Amino acid sequence: MKNRWRILENKIFVRWLTIVSLGTMVLLLLFFITLFVSSWPAIKANGLGFLWGKTWDPVNNHYGMYPFLVGTLITSFLSLIISAPFSIAAALFLGEYYPKGVIPGIFRNVIDLLAAIPSVVYGFWGLYTVAPIVSKIELAFHLPAPGVGIFTASLVLSIMLVPYSVSLIRQVISMTPVNLKEAAYALGSTRTEVITKVIIPSNISGISAGFLLSLGRALGETMAVTILIGNSPALPHNIFSPSYTMASVIANEFTEAVGEVYTSSLIEIGLLLFVVTTIINLIGRLIIKRAIA
């Protein structure tokens, strides 16, 4: 009797593991279906013009997400460009110059602390420290000086990307075959030459994948950007202009969007974010997996 129960128990357990594990894939699929079905009214009403429509005008039920698309892309790429030199330097420092030891260990933990600060706290901090400084810069250039805008959001976002990029790139460069590096040193190369001519070229795909994944994170970043971007659904004139991103327009308008098409247009933006980040993650992981394997 007890034996039979144990067999049954075991069967249930194995079945449970399988179901739950397959569930992760089903979950993703359901995410896609839910987003797609919920944004169908918008897809039908807005058509393809949704992507390059320049006006977001809920009063007249006219929805174009081009300004958000531009705002999102500029903010994400700018933050990636700002953070790149820092991320590569820190990754080299921790992965190549001092891979072991107490002080580098502390350095690594300190940089990891950047990942411990929540997005909303970054936004709050940025609003009171970064924005006033940017405002002074804007005044110096005789521009309108709101302080918040693309540049401020990108600066703060770049800080948020550093720990993420560093850990990915460090992982990649620490996988450089030792004999390759030793051969280069034996030929009399300086460390700089080993880095620029061996480590970086041989890991270029892995490093780009690291940046690609960081980009994916930047695209979906919501709270800090919402606080700092300026929330202006117009095309930006320069990198100091207030703008809007896809994630922040959802955060601001989703609770209040009245009417099927309005709500569904916001969900369509969510669907696009989902699809784009999924593709970026798939490609990024694939490259990194190849680079490490």
Added chain:
Amino acid sequence: MTPFDIRGTKRRQIKDRIFSGFVWALTFSCLIVVFIILFYLFEKGIGSINWALFTKGPKPVGEFGGGIANAIVGSLIVVVVAAIIAIPLGISVGIYQADNRGKRIAERIAVAVDVLQGIPSIVIGIVIYVWIVKPFGGFSAISGSIALAIMMLPPVIKSTEETLLLIPHTLKEAALGLGASYYHTVRKILIPTGMGGILGGCIIGVARIAGEVAPLLFTAFGNPAMVFSIFKPVDTIPKVIFAYASSPYEDWQRIAWGGSLILVVFIIILNTIIKLFENKWKVQF
């Protein structure tokens, strides 16, 4: 210029120095930024920490004083319930993944888990609003917990899988050989042996969700009152920070700094626990 170029040695060495200097300088500036942020948070936050912050709810708009007791309780409820949902599911998937390592199905699931990790949190909020908030007719702590549980799954799955893979096969085979069922082997041998690593993953997961607001905006919503129910809307600390951060009220800003400090200190403590025990928790034989 090739490495054999003897005449250029001096120049190459100078170049090397400069390059290293840059690496040092850039790395140090990252560290400095960390200290600037933390210093600012402590400076602003310490002054606003008082007894009322932990014991009082919000005052009517414009009145001085009040605290975030309701949000602290709300955050605890939302995060604890999310952990209760995510941990068993995550561990189960991790076990399955470790067992089926190398099989095609496991690889596909691993990809799904990676993608799941990359989904912007705001999108998870939308989906949970459509799935739970709207059909069940109300904002609630539980809907927020479910959204956060989805965010928490990937780290739990990955650390469980990695930990279990470190356990020698012989241990599992010995147990099975003695006639223990697979279920008992997992429950009595594998999980206890890998407890440290699995727990570490759970803590990483909690640290990841504790500061989230985006998925809670349309799920847990908000509530100025102290509520101990998972079926009612609740405030959370990060949501209060968001609401107060851009307001003109200096007293609200003060409370938001206090909340930020509490949140960051909490997450740093979790991170420190992980780091301190990182090595002890590794499966050792």
Added chain:
Amino acid sequence: MKHSIFKNLALAGVLAIGLSSCSSGGNSSDQNANADADKQLLGAGSTFGNPIYTKMFSEYGKTSGIQTNYQSIGSGGGIKQLMNKLVDFGASDAFLSDDDNSKCPAPVVEFPTCLGAVVLSYNLPGNPELKFTPEVVTGIFMKTITKWNDKKIAAENPGVSLPDMDITVAHRSDGSGTTFIFTDYLSKVSDDWKTKIGTGKSVNWPDGELGGKGNEGVAGIVKQTPGTIGYIELTYALQNSMVFAQVKNAAGNYVKPSIQSTSLCANGDIPADTRISITNANVDQGYPISSFTWILLYKEQNYNNRSKDKATNLVKELWWMIHEGQAQATPLNYAPLPPKAVAAAEGVLKSVTYDGQPILQ
């Protein structure tokens, strides 16, 4: 042995947390829990009325034991969450348009709770008190006036030294009743505005303006950023010691927004459904950007398995707001309802039913 005790304890702890969190809210058969649930009301919407609503609910809670969770997510949000039946009442500074009304799943009624003024608050060195004509206000928000020392502003403000600064405009990023009141006013004073931008809770703003979430957000931007101008409810400006402009009204007088100058605009007749706009009123000393602010609820309260007790608690609270609650208005710089508006609001509340029977006898 010790190990298993610890494990059992941990397990028990987890179970206990799970059970307690379920039992406190989920046990619907429990009489006490039910009565408690009936005493918890959820409302959302207007940030314009947030200061007075939080104060009213806090005061009412002290005597009645009713706990009201009011979330200031913007009027648009209040209407949407009411339509989705996710809140017990919505609050909006724009009465429901016929279009929005037709989108509601069941008839919705609305009544005013108080009056407020939308003020033009700005942040300039020295914070001088400025005077604006309707043309100047329209010009600033349409971006035809872009500098603080523009001749059109200077002409109305002799003796004030205006800085050579760009004007940064802050508007609402969320669907807002305050925006509705303001754009309703601008549409009345400017044909250009009416045809190019129009009236709405969120409109298609000209380029390069800042968006803030809620009255709180816009006030926050203006307070923090020199050179900015934004439109906010009077209370937010006064509570945060921000300066605001006098505006020339339809009668041709410059009027400073105040409780009095707001009240003066509301002395006319109020229709039975209380849907009335009082912006740009032709009143001698009336502030032209004034408005009622409304609360919205379903006419038939038996929906989503709501109990009759809950519906009664809700309507009683709302009744209190238009009577005893009015005492909270003046200290917070809102104008209390004039008697005609109270009478109209009473009529609306008396029409609210449960299973077809009026809740208030």
